[in-house]
Amino acid sequence: MNRIDERFVKLRNEGKVAFIPFITCGDPSLSLTPKLVLELEKGGADIVELGVPFSEPLADGKVIQGATERALKNKVTLSKVIDLVKDLRKETDIPIVLLSYYNPIYRYGIVRFVEDAVRASIDGVIIPDLPPEEADILKEKAMELDFATIFLVSPTSTEHRIKLITRYSTGFIYYVSLEGTTGMRERLEETIQYNIETIRAFTNKPIGVGFGIGTEDQARRVAEVCDAVIVGSAIVSLIDKNKDNEKLLEIIGGFARKLSIGIKKVRK
């Protein structure tokens, strides 16, 4: 069984919801990324999402666009991200999924990517610009090697699309909480609960919710209706603000802990 599935089984038995923080690999630097991952784990992360930078981040808001630019300046590439996780595996067994736009993976070679990722003990991938319709090659290889392919459902997804996406997704299903790009919002969308119930009608797979969740309160409230809460921009923004602060790791760890405590308060 894949580490992601194991984690969700464990959490389900405990009646708990997963906390999934996102950071962009190589922001502020490649040497700090592993330390940040370990700090997030200590802070209560169940799974870590590592962003692979791409020059055209068209699903992202300003905060992650900024992180992407910094990572690209640091010459971060998909192969460096894979190598980084391989090294990191000496220190942690936390499930790790990559979040990458499709072109870096396409260019790397889809089959080769899955093989190398599995070899580096990466557990799965989220590709925001790859709908299931175009994912057959990826899917086939991923099934063979028990590599999770996490597809996204959005508030605009129609029923036939939800059916397709839930069928293609392994690990969990990523529900995009809003119509828009990544980034913090003042308020949660009122449609989250209803839409998650709709998705549940088609699948028993765990459902994670991301986009627009940035505070402890928002994280806790979202946790009440789903199986995993994904927080990206709020963490990335805090990293950016403190990138020259020697207490960076402490600050990020502390923020993760706060989010995690909120999420773990919820019992199913």
Add this chain to the structure above:
Amino acid sequence: MLPNGKGHFNLDDTFFGGRFVPETVMSTLEELEDFYLKIKEDESFLSELNYYLKEYAGRPTPLYYAKNLTEKLNGAKIYLKREDLCHTGAHKINNTLGQVLLAKKMGKKRVIAETGAGQHGVAVATAASFFGLECEVYMGDIDLKRQSLNVFRMELLGARVIPVYSGSKTLKDAINEAIRDWVTNVRSTHYVIGSVVGPHPYPMMVRDFQSVIGKETRKQILEIEGRLPDYLLACVGGGSNAIGLFHPLYNDPVKFIGVEAGGKGLHTRHHAASLVSGSLGILHGSLSYVLQDLDGQITPTYSISAGLDYPGVGPEHAFYKDTGRAEYVAVSDEEALEGFSLLATTEGIMPALEPSHAIAYCKKLAPKLEKDKLIVVNLSGRGDKDVQVVEEALRRK
């Protein structure tokens, strides 16, 4: 005819095109495709669109025998398809009238667009003003500066122009920003893509709206010369004017040549020749040739012509290239400027810098051909918008 239902232009076990976009717009693309496939067979929609193309945009445009240019180059007989005479000064209006009318019929209240040279932006602003829809246009900050006249034109037409400061601040970044707007406002807004790029059904739909160019050309040349041309020449950025000219003659024994922006030369990094020197990749929703590095990062492009300054190209062109149906070449900034001057001084027509590339290639090709050969060059837009850029470039020489 191509593409298939997934928007794939299939070739052996690979394809070009497809739909590589965030899930939020997937159902909208499905809806758009369904609506478009219905409406393109709908007589009342087509006759309404044709009416506007004729009475409002000024179609059909002339297929003009460029006698002076032909004599000067002393080779094949050269015809110019005068898209520069369309309302707003370029072929872009063919597509925007179609798409904005379609958006209105779909019940959308707002249209957005990206623009490079500003010609597409002006054409969308025009159509939005005409059909009474709200309009916002994204434009890279660099393009905004080099095409300031078009910015003012869009504003005069009632559109809001939004500067884009991210990335390389040119067309590709304007598209990124337009897509971000679209995923945010997808229920109310139609995204009017200006070229045969983007996710399915855009490459097919924009091609169909631009095919009026090739359909007219085919009819006109048969009337004038009693036979089909030997060569069709058009500049290629995203590739809409070229596909519009080529596609209706796909099954005819006519050679297609697409001319890309060679910028400061293909041996430098300063060009925008995706087909001539790019590789396969995914950009802005479809699989085609793109300019990228080994890690799949899109590389910055350069061309004196803002409308060709784009690191990707429509998937149908990729298909034409790999099947050998069309040939793609590149000419440099300097050659394009010579093309501009050549047409201005022989025919009294100032071409836009984009079709100046096609004229420049015609200058090389025509003298090599027999006098009974026929070349049609798509004069996709007029050069008024470029006068300042040309002046500066000529002064630097």
